[in-house]
Amino acid sequence: MPRGDLFPEIGPFETGYLPLTEGHVMYWEQVGNPRGMPALFLHGGPGAGAGAVHRRFFDPTFWRVIIFDQRGAGRSRPLGSLEANTTDHLVHDIETLRQHLGIDRWLLFGGSWGSTLALAYAQAYPLRVTGCVLRGVFLGRREEVDWFLHGLGTLFPDAHAAFTNFLPENERGDVLGAYLRRLTDPDPSVHMPAARAWSIYEGSCSTLLPSPDTVTSFAQDRTALGLARIEAHYFAHDLFLPPETTEGGLLGGMHKIAHVPAEIVQGRYDVICPARTAFDLAAVWPTARLTLVPDAGHSALEPGIRRALVAALERFRVGR
Secondary structure, three states, X not given: OOOOOOOXXXXXXXXXXXXXXXXXXXXXXXXXXXXXXXXXXXXXXXXXXXXXXXHHHOOOOOEEEEEEOOXXXXXXXXXXXXXXXXXXXXXXXXXXXXXXXXXXXXXXXEEOHHHHHHHHHHHHOHHHEEEEEXXXXXXXXXXXXXXXXXXXXXXXHHHXXXXXXXXXXXXXXXXXXXHHHXXXXXXXXXXXXXXXXXXXXXXXXXXXXXXHHHHHHHHOHHHHHHHHHHHHHHHHOHHHOOHHHOOOHHHHHHHHHOOOOEEEEEEOOOOOOOHHHHHHHHHOOOXXXXXXXXXXXXXXXXXXXXXXXXXXXXXXXXXX
């Protein structure tokens, strides 16, 4: 395998379901070297879920990789549940999983919303984190949510038009509210078309060049429902971050993890999470290295992004 590309397909050496609070049950798996350096994969969304391809960023001879689906997402149950589903719940779930697996400290690897959750967890439990590899940074600021809902139309007017035109004209003044009402409707004939419209919008804007395979994966019912419903729920509540962080996102807590080594990988043409956010984070994180990929958008699977992520993990493997 050429150094810097994804590692071969691999199955988990252990899987399980972990009961959480309020009726949630978390799916988790371990991949790679059972005696290796622990690393936690945090998927995006919120609500997107993890997949088999995410195992392949890690050298399986070195890393003990823990992958899980967050509340309401992927293989966790119940799918799409918003009950007791907040950032604080997810941070607590991560700590519950760490204790369940008997892990002392681990590296955090997350992109998009996964980067947000990694920062939130690291700031809450800094002594449990050996380092961070973050991609397509999202800090949870209101301006970032507004950009997703409205600003994307500047560069993807066709995708944005399809997203907004799904709604009746008289509801387009409150796109988020109109979608959330449909996504939380118990009738599948109401919530599934809305979920697909939301998820296809995000998938269509996630890559530098058009990727029908990416859009198709986003349109799958399980992915679409978890992603759209939970994402809209979090957006409507300012990502369940403290009120004082609405403008600055998680930047205000960076002093808690200033000592934690980090690699930040950012696509120059990431439209979902524009590069300005990664620059803002790197500017207040003295131990972080920012890698700007010149020919990539948001997706972790674009060639330049995946090579940069594998290289970032390799630097942690050899001691940076």
